[in-house]
Amino acid sequence: MRRRSVAAFTALALAALALTACSTNDGPDAPGGSADDGLDVGAAWLAAGTLIALVTDGSSSCRPFVDGVVVDGGILVVTLKESTGEERACTDDLVQRGTVVGVPDGITPGTGIDIQVTLDGAAGETSFGETSLPDYTGRAVDEYTPSAGWVDADTFALLTWGSSSCAPQVESATATAPDSVEVTFVQPPADQVCTMDMAPQVAVVTVEGDVSPDATISVAGGGALPGGSIPID
Incomplete structure (x- = not known):
């Protein structure tokens, strides 16, 4: 019974990643406007170029999740949103936080790409940052392996x-x-x-x-x- 439950939940998790990666939410037209252009963002290829880790600094208790992904003119545009509980404030620490993004349709997995990231903070602030990834040149990786x-x-x-x-x-x-x-x-x-x-x-x-x-x-x-x-x- 446990095996069946894990398989079912795995399928749901991957489906959620796929839906997020195919989202057509509007991305930022350009840095500026009401956004704070001070977001320091890093990125890394994972799972043989099929997933991307986005790295941002912030509270360890309000880790960001993916709120939207769109490909705009060959640029990967990602909106992140910090998670908070209804009655829970973010801890006053500063750590590097990783968020997994599925490579969306329109981008060949592992192909070098420019990335724009908008982060909607828990306190209502918005910040903008940019990064890029070169072509993935690593090994092949089996599904569900580290x-x-x-x-x-x-x-x-x-x-x-x-x-x-x-x-x-x-x-x-x-x-x-x-x-x-x-x-x-x-x-x-x-x-x-x-x-x-x-x-x-x-x-x-x-x-x-x-x-x-x-x-x-x-x-x-x-x-x-x-x-x-x-x-x-």
């Missing part, structure tokens, strides 16, 4: 699959050698209750120490990933 992609020289996005309500939290990431990074996840509490769905989960990881662009990841703690290493593409 993958990772560089955001910048010492930061990467790590994709795992699991419950949408219990995303793994990174405790540390250390370069044990120039071509090897050990990531340790926080051990979840024994009584943690998670939803029975299968969704993409992205963690933004900053490496301590010098690391090569060709590095691979090994994972400890948290039970988030199987054994073995994961290349950072």
